[in-house]
Amino acid sequence: MSVAVAVKVHDGLVLAADSATTILTGTRDVYNVYNHANKIFNLYKMRPVGAMSWGLGSIGVSSVSTIAKDLRARLMGEHPTDDRFKVDPHKHSVEDIAVKAKQFLEEKYNAEYGSEQERKDLGMGFFVGGYSTDASLPEQYLIEFGDDGACSDPTPWAKDLDASLASFAMDYAIHRLVKGVGYDMGYVLKDLVADEKDIPYIIELMEDRMNAPLVHPAMPIKDAIDLAEFLVQTEISFTRFLPGASMVGGEVEVAAISKHEGFKWIRRKHYYGFTLNPRPEPTIPQENEKPG
Secondary structure (H helix, E strand, C coil), X not given: CCEEEEEEECCEEEEEECXXXXXXXXXXXXXXXXXXXXXXXXXXXXXXXXXXXXXXXXXXXXXXXXXXXXXXXXXXXXXXXXXXXXXXXXCCCHHHHHHHHHXXXXXXXXXXXXXXXXXXXXXXXXXXXXXCCCCCXXXXXXXXXXCCCCECCCEECCCCCCCEEEEEECCHHHHHHHHXXXXXXXXXXXXXXXXXXXXXXXXXXXXXXXXXXXXXXXXXXXXXXXXXXXXXXXXXXXXXXXXXXXXXXXXXXXXXXXXXXXXXXXXXXXXXXXCCCCCCCCCCCCCCCCCC
């Protein structure tokens, strides 16, 4: 399982996630939990667009991390034969990238899982965010594979808000902390109210009245980074003490996306050292110049 958080403010967008990935047996029992999965991705090098994932950790033999990098190669026009997904780095939109991401992921998913039985309980979320060319505020789009394998079109997230806080997947502690109530409040209210039809209204009212206003549009990007990291770490710590396998855990990875600085890693894990693996910085081709 996973936890993923996105914080949007005027200064930019912050993505944060844990590193746990759960391996299940054929009977859906937990075989093992590994704590070094990669769930945040830069979708176009040197450009302010990123993504994060949760749920399904791999499609077939390829991890979602590998698939996201395959998508990046196509978006950047680096694939030798497939140019269907190529994006102009000097004139791009986050929505267009999200649409291409949905198409690419759906093709991979459908090719690997052909039957309804194979797709059962293989849900997955993919969140694309960043800046379109000349945009003043970051944009966010949510792509979801349901438990039946159906893939949603990219849905704009907090489109009309100057600031937003979103959490996904196993965010039980975050939901309690921010909204003031847990996801299981509906079950509790069944024993307390006369008419169950009133329960959704009661929960909505409670969340509205008890919501913690943690985000402000003018919040500096560093504070948004600290908030996102705090929320993911809180979920990890909370899950650690619950009965059963800790399906949220590992290191917290954080990336910030701003209009002028682009996609920047704030906290990232590596299994290799930079001193042993030097590499040149990527460059963006000039207009009308093919990537070399």
